[in-house]
Every structure is written in structure tokens, then in C-alpha cells.
Amino acid sequence: MDLALPPPDQVILATGAGLVSILKPLFPDATVVTDLSQLDTVLKSSGQRSIRLISVGFGHIIPAWMLDLCSAGAINFHPATPDYPGSASNHLALYEGAQRFGVTAHITTAAVDAGPILAVRYFDIPPGIGHRSLDELTFPCLLSLVGELAPCFYGHRPFPPRPSQSWRGPARRRSDILLLAQITPDMPPTEQRRRWQAFHEGPDSILTYTQAGHRQPYSAGGRTRGWVDGIIGNSIHGWAYDPGRPPVTVRIEVDGRPFRNLLADEYRGDVAAAGQGDGLCGFSIKTSDLPTGAERIDFLIPSDEWCRIPGAPLTLPA
Structure with a gap:
């Protein structure tokens, strides 16, 4: 994706119902959807408008044909670092004894957590904590990165320089986590x-x-x-x-x-x-x-x- 694209005609925010009130102030003009059915309706009614899709805590894998309708690109916020693509990243980080964790903004592609990385933010993991405690530290880090990049999505300022990090391996599935x-x-x-x-x-x-x-x-x-x-x-x-x-x-x-x-x-x-x-x-x-x-x-x-x-x-x- 060319990060120098002109501002989109419309921004769609795909998120969980419980996050709407928290995220809406960052995207005051965005059309908010909370499931794939709503996203399908909005995309099909967009006509020739240039669409940029932002997903934060959406909880659904967006099909390739929907991504193709987002001519100004689609961006996802993954609640983990590039070391942990896919499901239950918090569990895997603790299992591996990671000393730091964080969040990743990346271009959304048909392959889960595989698109070009736009930004990564890290924090240290306190010793001895569990996965729920790690989630409590991850969420404010995620909101901070969303707020930092929100003006870029509207074209109000350029995207920051791309980081050097890359994804580590394929995205983990829930079945992998249940075995562990x-x-x-x-x-x-x-x-x-x-x-x-x-x-x-x-x-x-x-x-x-x-x-x-x-x-x-x-x-x-x-x-x-x-x-x-x-x-x-x-x-x-x-x-x-x-x-x-x-x-x-x-x-x-x-x-x-x-x-x-x-x-x-x-x-x-x-x-x-x-x-x-x-x-x-x-x-x-x-x-x-x-x-x-x-x-x-x-x-x-x-x-x-x-x-x-x-x-x-x-x-x-x-």
C-alpha cells in the first residue's frame, strides 16, 4: 500500500460493540460497524467513494473481497508485537517467557496478521503476571497507538517511517492454543x-x-x-x-x-x-x-x- 495516498472519501471503523464509545472520539466522522453483516452493507452502498477501513478489536476475519472494496487501504491494530501473529498472543508471550510485549498496526491482507507493518509499540512485562493482567497492560498501549495514527488515516499528516520489524512465522490458530x-x-x-x-x-x-x-x-x-x-x-x-x-x-x-x-x-x-x-x-x-x-x-x-x-x-x- 502506498502510504502517501490522498485522504479517503470515507473511513469505516470496524470494532467490537464495547469499544465504540472509546474509539469514536478518535474517528468522529467514521462509519462504525461491529460485525461483518454491517460491514457488508456499508461497503456495498459506498458507490465510487474511496474507502479506508480501520479495524480495532473487531473479532472477525475480513474476507478478501471486502478488502478489495477498500480502495484507500485497510489497516488493523493487532494486540501483540509482530512476534505473535494470530490468536491468543498474550498466552504465547507468557509461555515463551517474553520480557516485553506490545501492539502492532499493519496493512490488513487476506492472510491473517501478515500485511506490511506500519508501527509497533512495546512495553515491559512485569514478572509473574498472568494473561489477564497482560491484557490490562496491552489495552492502553493499543489505544495510545490508535490515537497517534488516527490523523494519518484521514490524511491530516503523513504516516511515520515504516519500522524494520517483520512478522515471526504464520498466525497461530485457536486450535494451536488449545493444544498448548x-x-x-x-x-x-x-x-x-x-x-x-x-x-x-x-x-x-x-x-x-x-x-x-x-x-x-x-x-x-x-x-x-x-x-x-x-x-x-x-x-x-x-x-x-x-x-x-x-x-x-x-x-x-x-x-x-x-x-x-x-x-x-x-x-x-x-x-x-x-x-x-x-x-x-x-x-x-x-x-x-x-x-x-x-x-x-x-x-x-x-x-x-x-x-x-x-x-x-x-x-x-x-
Whole structure:
């Protein structure tokens, strides 16, 4: 696209319904659409006018034939840096341990997040945050870039010099993200932690736990109750219960290092009698299954971080 194009006859702002009141002041003369049906109607009634389409948080892939009707070009604001094209960029950035994130303005093409890049803005990612917290940092960065470039879309001032960044690989699809949002008991603890960090935050988390072919929502933290009973016979016993998403995953650490994750799904009649669900919330591990020489055994449950279950840690007898 030639960024020296004359001002368009009409600007169309394609955005989500919840963003209209926020973005409209930046595009006071724009025609606002919030779905593809509305966009179709506006484009077909535009006649010979020169159209420029701006999409911000639109949530729909715009077909090639619609883009062809935008003779003054189409521009999208992607809520991530060029390192993360496609869906769920915030999750991927956290999974990869990225130290900075941001937003990208680019020419919209039929291929998702593949058009020439117009501008990129970055910010540092605070350590330990989840994907919802990252979204809260991304949104003001996005609005700032939209406001910065809005006069360019009307031809009131030239576009800034094109940056040197390019897209990193093809756009990720939601199916790719769902595969990544799974934890299995045979994963190394470091990999489980990466996926937990990328997907766990909030009650709408898509993180799942798969065991013996059965896939279920991973327990969300903040509501989990439990207790480590101690060593009974040759095993350590305890329970953990989340009223919203049973069963709970319990993480065992030995002498400060992750050792194993257990699913708290053993029946505990005493816990059920105390009103904690159906009682399928117990866990146990034989002391003989612990590493030789183990001294301090900790039991953790997922919250914003891994939190210790009351009654832990235990010190094994010499």
C-alpha cells in the first residue's frame, strides 16, 4: 500500500460493540460497524467513494473481497508485537517467557496478521503476571497507538517511517492454543509451570488437565481448601477441594524442588461428612516413592502462585 495516498472519501471503523464509545472520539466522522453483516452493507452502498477501513478489536476475519472494496487501504491494530501473529498472543508471550510485549498496526491482507507493518509499540512485562493482567497492560498501549495514527488515516499528516520489524512465522490458530493449554501428569514440572503461567489466570481459564485420557478443567485457585494430615502408616495423606472445579491438582515439592503432581480424587468420607463436596478430594503418596534422602516435603495448590496447603510442609523422620 502506498502510504502517501490522498485522504479517503470515507473511513469505516470496524470494532467490537464495547469499544465504540472509546474509539469514536478518535474517528468522529467514521462509519462504525461491529460485525461483518454491517460491514457488508456499508461497503456495498459506498458507490465510487474511496474507502479506508480501520479495524480495532473487531473479532472477525475480513474476507478478501471486502478488502478489495477498500480502495484507500485497510489497516488493523493487532494486540501483540509482530512476534505473535494470530490468536491468543498474550498466552504465547507468557509461555515463551517474553520480557516485553506490545501492539502492532499493519496493512490488513487476506492472510491473517501478515500485511506490511506500519508501527509497533512495546512495553515491559512485569514478572509473574498472568494473561489477564497482560491484557490490562496491552489495552492502553493499543489505544495510545490508535490515537497517534488516527490523523494519518484521514490524511491530516503523513504516516511515520515504516519500522524494520517483520512478522515471526504464520498466525497461530485457536486450535494451536488449545493444544498448548493442556497439562498432563507426565510433563516435566518446568513445562507444567510454563503452561500454568500462560493460561491459569481468571475463572474463565481454558487450562485443562488430562489424565488417563480424561480431560477436565484445571482447578482455578483462590477457592481451594485443604489439609495435609501427615504420615499415616507408610503414606502421606491429605485433601484439597475446590467447590468450583474439582478435582484439584496438588504439587509435591521435595527439599524445595518440584517432584510430582497428584490429582486429589481419592474418596474421603470424613471430608464429605464435613460438607466439602462429594468427598472425592483426597490424595496420598507412599514415603517409599519419595527420593532417597528426602527430608522436607511440601504440598502446594494452584492460586495466583502455588500456595502451600495448611499442614505442610512435613519433615520426614530420619
